[in-house]
Amino acid sequence: MIKLVIPGRPISKSNFKLHNVNGQAWMPAKGKYSKYLAYENMIAGYVNQQYQGEQIEENLITVMKLYFPNKKMGDLHNYPKSICDGLEKSGIIKNDKQLKPVMLFDFIDKENPRVEIELYPASEYAIEYNIVKK
Incomplete structure (x- = not known):
């Protein structure tokens, strides 16, 4: 299992896309929208500090724990894309x-917003879950 921690408030990719007249989405490299690219690069930098092994080629069971500083988090499902892009980068x-x-899990941590990522090689781990009535 590999555990990675990315400090700071998670950023959603959907907040930074622009669309041209034909409706095609694109990510600008300059201006206020370049914040997303900087976040993606920041993720890559933190991952490279914490993991020096070989590139992983198999599927990975992935657990993402997003810690926000407050309840203003937007659509939770938009965050994994930026994190996954940073991992790939x-x-x-x-x-x-x-x-x-x-x-995907979300939490509030006013003092320490962050993303925690756990990667489990699918060849070594299986996933089970139970949903139980309260």
Whole structure:
């Protein structure tokens, strides 16, 4: 199992996309929208500090724990894309398609917003879950 921690408030990719007149989405490299690219690069940098192993080529069971400073978090499902893109950019994985399944959890931590990522090689681990009535 590999555990990675990315400090700071998670950033959603959907907040930074622009669309051209034909409706095609694109990510600008300059201006206020370049904040997303900086976040992606920041993730890659932190991953490279914490993991020096070989590039992983197999599928990975992925657990993402997002810690926000407050309840203003937007649509939770928009955050994994930026995190997955940062992981791919770091070189730890070949393609973010390898991250499956992905389990996503959100928490509030006013003092220490962050993203915690746990990667479990699918060849070594299996996933089980139970949903129980309260």
